[in-house]
Amino acid sequence: MDSQWVGTSTEEPVSPSSPIAGDRLVLEYRSDGCECFLQLTEAKRGDLEQVEILHLSSNNAQISQAVGALHILHELRVLVLKGGLARDELGKCQHGLLTSLPSELCNLKRLTYLDLSYNSFTELPSCLTFLTSLSELHLSCNHLRTLPEDISNLVNLTYLSVMFNQLTEIPAAIGQLRKLDKLYLSGNKLESLPEEIGCLKVCTELDLSDNCLTGVPETLCEYFLQTQF
Numbered sequence: 001m002d003s004q005w006v007g008t009s010t011e012e013p014v015s016p017s018s019p020i021a022g023d024r025l026v027l028e029y030r031s032d033g034c035e036c037f038l039q040l041t042e043a044k045r046g047d048l049e050q051v052e053i054l055h056l057s058s059n060n061a062q063i064s065q066a067v068g069a070l071h072i073l074h075e076l077r078v079l080v081l082k083g084g085l086a087r088d089e090l091g092k093c094q095h096g097l098l099t100s101l102p103s104e105l106c107n108l109k110r111l112t113y114l115d116l117s118y119n120s121f122t123e124l125p126s127c128l129t130f131l132t133s134l135s136e137l138h139l140s141c142n143h144l145r146t147l148p149e150d151i152s153n154l155v156n157l158t159y160l161s162v163m164f165n166q167l168t169e170i171p172a173a174i175g176q177l178r179k180l181d182k183l184y185l186s187g188n189k190l191e192s193l194p195e196e197i198g199c200l201k202v203c204t205e206l207d208l209s210d211n212c213l214t215g216v217p218e219t220l221c222e223y224f225l226q227t228q229f
Contacts, residue, residue: 034062057082071104084118106130152176175199
């Protein structure tokens with residue numbers, strides 16, 4: 001793709017303030033980011049299809065419509081869709097409006113990094129378990145109550161953060177994520193952990209703080225004892 005900046009619509013001249021730069025598109029600091037993205041899907045679709053890195057974090061009501069058009073970005077490797085950009089009258093970050101993702105996103109086969117933190121998901125969108133190239137998945141500060149067993153499909157995950165959700169349990173399938181190096185579970189409602197969590201042999205960071213745990217699996221104790229000596 002031409003390395004020059006590309007205009008946001010057919011009516012605007014090419015300028016340094018236009019959003020697409022090479023394989024990167026950053027719109028999260030624009031109040032009209034979602035609207036701009038939707039315009040690009042019509043005016044500059046050919047250039048948009050070559051984007052590999054997209055930052056579209058927003059608390060805008062158009063975010064769901066914008067996300068519905070993401071499936072055309074076949075080259076996408078990095079996708080940031082965080083909420084939390086708006087604050088209430090007390091200065092607290094407000095959750096984004098995303099509660100689901102379209103099934104078509106399962107076709108983003110090159111995606112390796114996905115950030116959905118500070119949104120309003122109550123369950124993991126089913127399309128995510130088809131994104132087997134994912135290595136980093138950020139889901140902190142949502143309203144997740146559980147994780148599906150088929151999270152085990154994400155065999156290339158090295159980083160998983162589900163901090164500050166409403167999780168009451170972790171599926172045994174978590175133990176099948178054999179490449180997982182960092183796992184953050186703090187700020188949930190966990191009372192126990194599956195024995196299979198001890199199968200995460202390459203995990204170097206595990207945060208279980210601020211839960212309701214009464215103990216940890218013996219397999220986990222054995223693993224950490226082995227790594228200490």
